[in-house]
Amino acid sequence: MSEILNSNPPRAITIGQLDTLAKVFEKAPGWLYELYPEECIAEEKISRPRLIPYLVRCAELGRQDCIEAVVSRLLENPKNVSILFTVAEQLFQNGGKAMSVPFYQLVIETEKDSHSDHFLISQYRLFRALQGTSPEDNWKAVIRFEPYRNRLSENHQLDALLHLANACYMLQKWKDVEKYADELRTLAIAVYQDQLRKKESGKTDEMLHTERHLVVYYG
Template sequence: MKRVVLTVEQTVKIRDEIAAYLAKYNISINQFAVISGIHSGTLSRVMKGQQALAMNHLIRVTHAMGLAEDYFYSMYVDECLYDSAPTWRRLRPFLLQCAALMRMDCIERIVQNLLDNLLYVPLLFEVAEELFQQKNWQAASLIYENVGASEKYQHSERLALCKYRLFLISLGDDPHSNLIAATLFEGYVGKLDEVNQLDALKQLAHTFGALHKWDKVGELAEELLRLASLQYELHKGTDRTHNNEQGHVRPLYGYILYAHLLRAHVLEECGDYKSALEIVPMYMDYSWIREEDEEAQRTIAQFQEWGTANNYLYRLMDGQIEVLGEYVEYISTCENEIFTALFKIVQSANRYNWDVDHILKRFADYIPYRQYSSVFGKRNKLILNDNYAQFRSELATYYLARRRYTGDKVIMQGVGLSAKIDSEHNVIRGTISVDFEINISDIAKLG
């Protein structure tokens, strides 16, 4: 059925609704002013059409009338946009309220109307940023998309930041969707401001890493190293840090160290363990870092831990079984490293036909992986999920090679997780090897 669009004169105003309510319950304006907590003079002017209804007054009126909080929102959009010239003092709090109550229809109408006037672009962008900080992803996305569309021919920093925020918001459990999101965003990285550019490169590296696109991760790591090093030198003598999208402070030297870590990880994934070992000292060396504060000490300590663990790890994966005992004792004191170590130990055991039953028994409680944090925040969920799926597959292979049926349950659970995250490699590997199930908790009983 065709919708009838009323003119402003035909549209029922909020004040008409209030008047009908007062008449129905025989309440005077002064009495309603007391009930609602609005000054009687203000309420009188609103009822006469001499004063616009402010957002805080709308909230009070709605509550006093016993109506749903967003009952008047569609009407309020009309009054804000058409009854008088739009004023940001009314629209900004209304947008935030609409976001809180998930009234995307109202947000979209306001945003699309306001963007006809480019003066509102930076104001709307600021609201989107506020909503992003509040993790109100749906409302933030809607505004970012519209602001980005209004600036698509400007190639501006604001456009790039809109694209970056939309990329972050869109990341989820579907690898194919993440690949599309990363590919669409990648071209905007160079237009981002310094504050976000380094984080964007790191986020892209994580996304492509979860998809096993190591050539791309290598390129991003090199660019991260180049830009972070350049910025660190440019800001020599100043206390220069970056605020990321969640407001955390990250030092520039941390990105330099992290870029080296990524470079080594790419070589590890490509099986070049000797070259990976050569890069480890690059992120363990902190002699060039000028800062000496607590943050610097914490960051340095984190990379020292990673470097020590990876020094053992790369030698182990290169077939040097003599370091296995030292590696196990080291990671036993570093809870954040235990799951990764178990994964790589089992992978190496399969490659070189080692017996590591005693290690699996010792760390059985760590096999259901946990979420860990570092100086760079929580580890990437997709990478962890992918590693866990691979670990299940490697663990099943290990037990099946020793003719232990326990492996079948392990690999079936691995296939289940792989199917959930759509990891084609692990699903295929799992389904080839398995026909039945036994509980993974039996691992603790083996050895």
């Protein structure tokens, strides 16, 4: 507290410290969050190490008012879409799939390059996040994501094709199941052969990283 209040220049407060202060003063979670953007954005300079945890916490606490206020400032510069993508990824990886959806949607709406990694992975994550809702929503998610499946990197393609096949299996869309299964088998064989070549040449740092073992996708 002394460094935050008395240092010259003042030391910026972290969102974790603000949460601790709220607890000490017996305030509700999210206390003073509406004032915190001033710690993150000053004179068009953005502090990613402070802003990203702040937006994650806002999503976790349902502070949509704070998110909307910050996002409107961020999107004045389209380059800041990478911040929204990082927030979405952290929420998704931490189990907050539903909370990640608005951020992935913002990335998709803002990113002009439909071949960029941010755009494609956002499309894939959005498809994953919307699975398990209703059959109609599941099918809409499949239709929306399908055109982008072959633009993903190989490791994401393997996972995407498996999830597409599983989604269509649950919907009893048998022709689509067969289509994605055929694509998955072809890709798994090609990736396996490529991995063998890399292993023989000693390029172990380029080995594949997927959700499951390669044999699962082939099976």
